[in-house]
Amino acid sequence: MEDGVTEMLSDVVQDVSHAVCRNIYGSQVLHELLSAPWLHALLKIYERLLQFERSTPTPVLPYASGLSLEILTTLQNVHGPSAEARELYSLLSSPHIQALLSSHDSVAQSDYGPVLAPLPDEMPEGEEAMRIVCLVKNNQPLGATIRRDEDTGEIYIARVIHGGLADRSRLLHPGDLLVEVNGNPVVGLEPEQIIQILINSQGTILFKVIPEKAQSNSGQKSVYMRALVDYSPLQDSSIPCPDAGMAFSRGELLEVVDQSDAHWWQARKLPCSTSCAGLIPSAGMLKSKQREQWWCQPLQVHTCIRPLTYDNNEKDQIQSDEKRTATELEQIYFEKADSDISDGIYLAGFRQSFRLWRRTSYRKRRQSCTSCAPNTSAYSTPYEEVALYQRPPQEDHRLIVLLGATRVGVNELRKRLIKLNPSTFQGPVPHTTRPIRAGEETGREYHFVTKELFEYMVCNHRFVEYGEYKGHLYGTSTDAIDEVLKRGRMCILDVEPHSIQPLRTGKLKPYVIFIKAPSLDRLRQTRRNARIITNCSVNRAFTEDDFVELEESSRLMEAKYKQFFDEVLVNDDLQHACVQLCSILQRAQDEPQWIPVSWSRAEE
Numbered sequence: 001m002e003d004g005v006t007e008m009l010s011d012v013v014q015d016v017s018h019a020v021c022r023n024i025y026g027s028q029v030l031h032e033l034l035s036a037p038w039l040h041a042l043l044k045i046y047e048r049l050l051q052f053e054r055s056t057p058t059p060v061l062p063y064a065s066g067l068s069l070e071i072l073t074t075l076q077n078v079h080g081p082s083a084e085a086r087e088l089y090s091l092l093s094s095p096h097i098q099a100l101l102s103s104h105d106s107v108a109q110s111d112y113g114p115v116l117a118p119l120p121d122e123m124p125e126g127e128e129a130m131r132i133v134c135l136v137k138n139n140q141p142l143g144a145t146i147r148r149d150e151d152t153g154e155i156y157i158a159r160v161i162h163g164g165l166a167d168r169s170r171l172l173h174p175g176d177l178l179v180e181v182n183g184n185p186v187v188g189l190e191p192e193q194i195i196q197i198l199i200n201s202q203g204t205i206l207f208k209v210i211p212e213k214a215q216s217n218s219g220q221k222s223v224y225m226r227a228l229v230d231y232s233p234l235q236d237s238s239i240p241c242p243d244a245g246m247a248f249s250r251g252e253l254l255e256v257v258d259q260s261d262a263h264w265w266q267a268r269k270l271p272c273s274t275s276c277a278g279l280i281p282s283a284g285m286l287k288s289k290q291r292e293q294w295w296c297q298p299l300q301v302h303t304c305i306r307p308l309t310y311d312n313n314e315k316d317q318i319q320s321d322e323k324r325t326a327t328e329l330e331q332i333y334f335e336k337a338d339s340d341i342s343d344g345i346y347l348a349g350f351r352q353s354f355r356l357w358r359r360t361s362y363r364k365r366r367q368s369c370t371s372c373a374p375n376t377s378a379y380s381t382p383y384e385e386v387a388l389y390q391r392p393p394q395e396d397h398r399l400i401v402l403l404g405a406t407r408v409g410v411n412e413l414r415k416r417l418i419k420l421n422p423s424t425f426q427g428p429v430p431h432t433t434r435p436i437r438a439g440e441e442t443g444r445e446y447h448f449v450t451k452e453l454f455e456y457m458v459c460n461h462r463f464v465e466y467g468e469y470k471g472h473l474y475g476t477s478t479d480a481i482d483e484v485l486k487r488g489r490m491c492i493l494d495v496e497p498h499s500i501q502p503l504r505t506g507k508l509k510p511y512v513i514f515i516k517a518p519s520l521d522r523l524r525q526t527r528r529n530a531r532i533i534t535n536c537s538v539n540r541a542f543t544e545d546d547f548v549e550l551e552e553s554s555r556l557m558e559a560k561y562k563q564f565f566d567e568v569l570v571n572d573d574l575q576h577a578c579v580q581l582c583s584i585l586q587r588a589q590d591e592p593q594w595i596p597v598s599w600s601r602a603e604e
């Protein structure tokens with residue numbers, strides 16, 4: 001019975017951890033848990049035990065099997081037994097009943113434990129308790145590593161991997177002194193020789209160990225981390241046991257189950273695919289590795305911005321474009337663009353001048369390249385501690401950030417989304433220093449401000465992004481984002497990847513969706529009729545070069561910034577991508593999501 005209850009309890013724990021891994025909405029988890037058959041069975045057992053305790057039953061007879069033997073002997077001696085006597089004889093002599101009666105007697109006599117030989121009268125002083133551990137070998141690794149004390153030649157258990165065979169046995173612990181393996185004394189042997197003994201052994205493996213007196217605390221609480229770097233144990237010469245190592249890449253979620261060692265932690269990847277943990281370098285260890293690499297890594301080519309190439313036609317267009325005034329240009333684009341009004345609500349942030357500023361700033365950045373350098377603060381910590389966060393309904397929505405390579409369709413998706421439901425989704429109204437024109441209103445198309453005010457805002461870090469286009473300044477401010485959120489709407493922002501870092505605050509809790517380009521083939525098929533706005537003011541069709549560049553820059557952007565993505569959406573079929581985006585947004589706002597713990601600690 002005890003075993004059954006333990007099994008059920010471990011099922012409970014497993015179910016709970018599965019539910020957490022699957023990010024299931026809170027009430028659903030509770031419902032699943034409460035309606036689970038095992039819980040009911042467990043409660044029934046509990047009630048029975050309570051009843052049993054209250055009634056304190058005593059056995060009527062402690063020797064039921066003896067009595068049954070007596071009855072069997074008597075029945076054997078009966079001449080001409082009746083049908084009932086014959087039936088009773090066959091019942092009592094059946095092995096099941098015999099086993100049942102024998103069990104009854106063991107319980108009635110409280111005869112459970114094994115009978116141990118009495119201790120010898122004269123025990124030698126200081127005798128160490130020896131533990132004999134017998135494990136059945138299967139396909140799984142043992143899940144423990146050993147180390148040799150170079151001074152004494154003694155072999156110790158170095159670590160026990162969580163969820164592995166040794167851990168589940170609960171009989172081997174870090175620090176235990178290994179005395180024998182399958183009858184072979186191990187003192188003085190090299191660890192490789194011991195591993196060979198283990199490999200050669202069949203069936204069961206017998207360890208003799210002297211347990212470590214101060215057992216380390218194995219009941220550590222799990223800590224959840226997002227990896228901000230890539231790691232491969234096979235390329236790490238410093239890992240104590242590469243087979244026990246766990247590879248991970250940026251953006252993956254890790255459940256760190258053991259941090260007791262300063263250099264090597266034990267972790268599992270989420271969602272859990274295996275119960276056995278793997279070795280990963282601690283944060284301190286990874287930092288020192290990164291410092292080492294800093295000196296030996298070759299200079300990397302910047303990959304964050306797609307190469308901007310022009311054909312001759314485009315060059316001519318640019319030159320003629322330069323001659324036009326910004327006002328003229330914007331009017332040309334504005335005429336070509338869709339209506340900016342939907343359901344009587346003005347859709348801000350889609351003006352061509354604004355988009356052209358961003359396009360120009362891409363080009364400038366590519367030339368200077370200084371802003372391409374990785375943000376050092378983002379890379380100074382290899383892991384980011386995270387926790388599940390569920391937005392309380394009364395709180396502002398999380399900021400939604402759409403990110404993607406130029407021309408992948410970020411604007412198209414954002415615009416469709418806002419048009420679909422302008423009272424729920426909204427973009428921030430940009431700021432500009434360009435003069436207001438007839439028919440425009442400040443706070444609608446743009447916040448029209450003076451150059452002095454704009455520069456003051458820049459100095460006070462009030463812009464997420466800003467830049468100059470044709471002599472005028474353009475930018476997206478944090479105040480404009482706040483304005484949308486304060487109205488109870490979902491703010492949909494489109495920024496360059498390097499602008500994510502300053503947005504990552506507890507106040508905005510940005511949810512970053514990477515809009516990914518589909519395969520080249522799908523780009524050719526889906527963008528057949530699409531028109532693009534190029535730097536040279538023409539609405540032209542995609543060329544083969546555009547597709548290749550788009551696919552390449554999307555891939556590079558994903559590789560470089562994937563640690564910041566909460567979701568990746570492939571913009572293949574436009575309709576389908578819109579539907580997917582809507583459901584992602586709903587999940588982002590209404591279901592628990594992993595966020596950095598620093599966001600909940602330092603609520604601004």
Ligand SMILES: Nc1ncnc2c1ncn2[C@@H]1O[C@H](COP(=O)(O)OP(=O)(O)OP(=O)(O)O)[C@@H](O)[C@H]1O
Nearest residue numbers: 406407408409410411412526530531571572573574
């Ligand atoms: N899934 C799709 N299927 C077909 N056409 C698409 C799809 N997604 C976007 N487009 C079209 O591709 C063109 C480029 O899209 P869009 O302007 O939204 O890209 P963008 O990434 O916002 O570019 P930019 O950075 O230049 O503003 C547009 O004409 C748009 O209608």
